[in-house]
Amino acid sequence: MAPVTTLVLAxxxxxxxxxxxxxGVSHKAFAPVAGVPMLVRVVRxxxxxxxxxxxxxxxxxxxxxxxxAELSPLLDSGRLVLLPAEGSPSRSVVAALKALGTPLLVTTxxxxxxxxxxxxxxxxxxxxxxxxxAALARDSAVQAAVPGTQRTYLRFADGRFSGxxxxxFRTPAAMRAAEVWRQVEAQRxxxxxxxxxxxxxxxxxxxxxxxxxxxxxxxxxxxTGTQAAVVEMPFGAAAVDVxxxxxxxxxERLLAGR
Numbered sequence: 001m002a003p004v005t006t007l008v009l010a011x012x013x014x015x016x017x018x019x020x021x022x023x024g025v026s027h028k029a030f031a032p033v034a035g036v037p038m039l040v041r042v043v044r045x046x047x048x049x050x051x052x053x054x055x056x057x058x059x060x061x062x063x064x065x066x067x068x069a070e071l072s073p074l075l076d077s078g079r080l081v082l083l084p085a086e087g088s089p090s091r092s093v094v095a096a097l098k099a100l101g102t103p104l105l106v107t108t109x110x111x112x113x114x115x116x117x118x119x120x121x122x123x124x125x126x127x128x129x130x131x132x133x134a135a136l137a138r139d140s141a142v143q144a145a146v147p148g149t150q151r152t153y154l155r156f157a158d159g160r161f162s163g164x165x166x167x168x169f170r171t172p173a174a175m176r177a178a179e180v181w182r183q184v185e186a187q188r189x190x191x192x193x194x195x196x197x198x199x200x201x202x203x204x205x206x207x208x209x210x211x212x213x214x215x216x217x218x219x220x221x222x223x224t225g226t227q228a229a230v231v232e233m234p235f236g237a238a239a240v241d242v243x244x245x246x247x248x249x250x251x252e253r254l255l256a257g258r
Contacts, residue, residue: 003053011085029109130229135166145236
C-alpha cells in the first residue's frame, strides 16, 4: 500500500469547551494528557504507522503547531502540513479533500489513545469496493477493554457500535459523502429537515432499533451515491476519545496502565 495522506481535525470548539477550559488552552487539541498535548500524541501514533504518509493538521491557529517543539521540525521537513480549519469537521474534510485529494485518512486530535496498530488494522481491512469507510467498535469490545465506560453508541438491529474516529475517503466519489455530512451537520438543529434528508422510514427504523447496520450503510450509500462500509475494530479502547473532562481522567488512567 502506498503511504496514505492523513488529516487530523484539530479545530477549536470555542472557549467553553470543557476540556480546553480545564487545561487552560484555546484548543482542546493542545490539552495535555499525561503531560503530552493530545495532538502530539496523535501525530506520534501516525508517524509510527508504516502506511501513513504526509500528515495534515486542520486548525484555526497554525502558530500553535509552529510553536510546539516536537511538531515544528515536522513542518520544516514537510512531513507535517497545515490547513485552515473551516468551522466544522465536515467542512474541514470537504476542504481537505479539495486540497489533498483521495485517498485520505481522517482522524481527530482528541483521539489521545490512538495506536499505530489500530490505524494499520483499519487501513489493512478497508473493503476494496468502498468509497468511504468508518471504523466502529462493538459495545462488547468497548466494555471488555474499558469496563464501565460511558460511550455514545449507535443502536442497530444487529448490535450497538461506537465510532472510533477513523475514516477513510478512498475515492473521488467520497466527496459526495463529505458534502452530505456537511448538509447533515448544518441541519443538526432542525430535526425535520434532517429527517427529510435522511428519509423518515430509515430514521424511524433506526429510532426503534430495527435498522440493521447493513441497511443503514445501504441507505447512506443511496443518499450519497457512494459505496459506504465499516471496519469493525477489535480494539475496544479505540472508541475512547477525549470529549469531556471525565474522558481526560479516563485517558490518563489508561495510558498509565500501558
